[in-house]
Amino acid sequence: MKIHQLSLFLENKPGHLSAICQTLAKANINIATLSLADTQQFGILRLIIRDWQKAKEVLEKMGFVVNVTEVVATEVEDRPGGMAEILEIIQKNGINIEYMYAFTFHKGDRAILVFRFDHPDNAVKALQNHRKNVLGPVELYNRE
């Protein structure tokens, strides 16, 4: 019940981000969402893409170094307190969050939280025990 996320190394130079987006656009690949972690020296671009295998191929051909990470996507009601509930479950179960980000699809009233956990399988179990919806790729991209 995990999603494949691509991550790329980016130097802090203008134009690199747009080059990536153009490459994917040319290959007719849609980015569901992205997140950019940045430091003074460099950035890490994280992408959620349905066709992640094709995207990886295309980007590697362009000379990018691409990592694949398994992340956990969970659904949360798009209202105050929605995220807090999820985070409480995670904290109570002693699970460490490496990073997270959130996005919505324009269908429906729910938001998607994407987490990278040290121990994703434990997190999935904990969330499911509390009746939270953990999305697999099929369910996630159906909402696109």
Next chain:
Amino acid sequence: MIEHWNDLDSPLHPASAPDFLPVPQLRQIQLHRLQAVVQRAYEHVPLLRQRMDSNRFTPRQLKSLDDIRSLPFTVKNDLRDTYPYGLFASPLSDIVRLHASSGTTGKPIVVAYTREDIDVWTQVMVRSLAACGVRSGDIIQNAYGYGLFTGGLGAHYGAEQLGATVIPISGGNTDRQLMVLQDFNVTVICCTPSYFLHLLDRAKELGVDIRKTALRKGVFGAEPWTEAMRHRIQDESGIKAYDIYGLSEIIGPGVAMECPHQCGPHIFEDHFYPEVIDPKTGDVLPDGVEGELVLTTLSKQAMPMIRYRTRDITAITSEPCACGRTLCRIKRIGRRSDDMLIIRGVNVFPSQIEAALLSVEGVQPHYQIVLTRERDLDHVEVQVEITGEMFSDRVSALETLTQKISHAISTTTGLHAKISLVEPHTIQRSEGKAKRVIDKRNMG
């Protein structure tokens, strides 16, 4: 020998007497000492004996100075291959000092001194200081690095033996250097020329006019510097700037030094026999022709060096100097025949950086070294290409990697380099020798 001269303008110091030896006597001394050192090397240094044997050379064949040309050369890699103690001609019990300098790989090269060697070193440093008019009444700020580097202790021993007042401040902490310079009435400074320019810049920022201090001379070396830089130093500070030459393998600083006429350092030929060779053929070149400087130590016991190829490019001139010294002079050293870099006075080989990178797990040595000079100080940036193995999805992992690389480089070379991770395939791959170094420093 300590003669106290408090007359700051006395033209000649007794210690400088050997600088004025009539040439025939100088040659006699050189031949006598050369025969002794070659004999000593043959008897006590296996590598040199082996080499002489394969060239079918015996020390007895040395009948004239020109016979030195039958002797094989020694190169830096010989020190690397015999690390640490393989070239010593004295037992460790006789060795009172070890110093180290950069080698071409991760390990440094080691040099050794007996008590008598330290005395010789001290003497040539006394002669160096005396040659440019430094006297016992001077107050000397020694900002060369103290430690394994030969610069600090070399200058220190010479200055102390001269009878001057020595401040062993070593390198760094510019504001404190300026405070000492003013408060202690310093008259002579010893440091790298680029560091002195950096001091001048900082002095300007602090509103300090070096011209108004007691400083009157600078003994600058450990890195190449141009005439233009000398003029800049002299114009901005009002001091006289002198070029001192040396290298750890031969003794440290004190191999050659400029006289007040500032027209190229005089080599202390009674202790160091110079030749200039064509770096490709090994043929000895005549006076005035540029080539690679080769030096033979005539007096060292612990580590005699026979025809050591310095990789420094220069020319010898025996034209008489207005000072009256009979010692030959070398043209100011501008460049080298190898890829060694000198960064803030420290010798660094790109291959050391490569060894450092390879020592960090997962790092491929696709790198480039970018050198810049900002506010007269050298800055090093090492750009390293990211590979699949190195890349992590976590920022902290990449930051740790950067720190590991930085630590490996500083352990191997002593340099604090800025590490920049760059995208793959951004560093040019060349067909021949990879262009590892981009030197943007304007040396002038």
